[in-house]
Amino acid sequence: MDLALLLKALVLGVVEGLTEFLPISSTGHLILAGDLLGFNDEKAKVFEIVIQTGAMFAVVWEYRERFGRVLVGLARDRAAQRFALNLVVAFIPAAALGLAFSKPIKAYLFHAVPVALAFVIGGLVILWVEKRQRRATVENVDDMTWRDALKVGIAQAFALIPGTSRSGATIIGGMLFGLSRRAATEFSFFLAVPTLIAAGAYDFWKNRTLFNSGDLGIFVVGSVAAFVSAFLCVRWLLRYIASHDFTPFAWYRIVFGTVVLATAYAGLVNWSAG
Numbered sequence: 354m355d356l357a358l359l360l361k362a363l364v365l366g367v368v369e370g371l372t373e374f375l376p377i378s379s380t381g382h383l384i385l386a387g388d389l390l391g392f393n394d395e396k397a398k399v400f401e402i403v404i405q406t407g408a409m410f411a412v413v414w415e416y417r418e419r420f421g422r423v424l425v426g427l428a429r430d431r432a433a434q435r436f437a438l439n440l441v442v443a444f445i446p447a448a449a450l451g452l453a454f455s456k457p458i459k460a461y462l463f464h465a466v467p468v469a470l471a472f473v474i475g476g477l478v479i480l481w482v483e484k485r486q487r488r489a490t491v492e493n494v495d496d497m498t499w500r501d502a503l504k505v506g507i508a509q510a511f512a513l514i515p516g517t518s519r520s521g522a523t524i525i526g527g528m529l530f531g532l533s534r535r536a537a538t539e540f541s542f543f544l545a546v547p548t549l550i551a552a553g554a555y556d557f558w559k560n561r562t563l564f565n566s567g568d569l570g571i572f573v574v575g576s577v578a579a580f581v582s583a584f585l586c587v588r589w590l591l592r593y594i595a596s597h598d599f600t601p602f603a604w605y606r607i608v609f610g611t612v613v614l615a616t617a618y619a620g621l622v623n624w625s626a627g
Contacts, residue, residue: 366578471516542624
């Protein structure tokens with residue numbers, strides 16, 4: 354296995370884990386990092402989606418007791434059944450649209466300039482939502498109805514546009530629809546489990562001919578790095594939201610996206626879509 358390729362997998366795994374659950378777009382950062390590392394071909398696009406599963410396992414581990422109770426209680430516990438139903442309902446919109454439009458999305462939007470535009474627009478949306486006067490009507494994930502879950506699922510569908518951020522869409526969308534900051538954040542974590550498993554498995558199976566047994570190393574390195582960095586990020590984010598809002602992430606998105614657009618326009622960086 355090429356050591357340079359393993360190092361690229363390690364870097365991208367860390368990037369994935371640190372950005373997957375923050376409202377700053379993991380896919381967008383992976384596309385930009387892949388451009389800078391020279392790892393941006395069709396195989397790289399599949400790799401970037403598959404290693405999201407590593408980050409997802411960080412949520413499973415952090416909430417392992419809750420997931421365990423849900424699995425044990427599915428047959429008879431109404432709360433467990435409602436929780437599982439909400440995840441299914443919220444998962445459907447993005448899954449249906451992803452199956453329908455995955456090819457044009459990869460062909461036209463998996464590039465630096467569209468990603469940068471989505472960074473800026475998403476940052477402006479976060480600023481708008483944070484400035485609105487609102488009162489949470491759903492304080493806890495357990496209080497959510499299937500209608501609340503459907504609204505969050507519709508918001509998640511916007512994250513099919515690279516650079517939008519799955520976490521950003523679900524957290525900010527959840528807050529906009531009446532969820533408390535913590536409820537929106539935790540439900541975003543939980544919704545990552547079916548979403549990232551399905552996306553990774555589907556994309557790898559569809560493009561399996563691009564890979565051989567020699568590529569196992571990059572997936573292991575990338576996924577493990579994503580798991581460790583995501584676990585640390587999840588722990589930090591839960592502490593952060595107790596006393597902070599998402600305004601700093603909005604400004605980060607706007608500044609970062611503007612820098613990418615400026616360097617692409619000026620020809621200072623050879624971005625893939627420049």
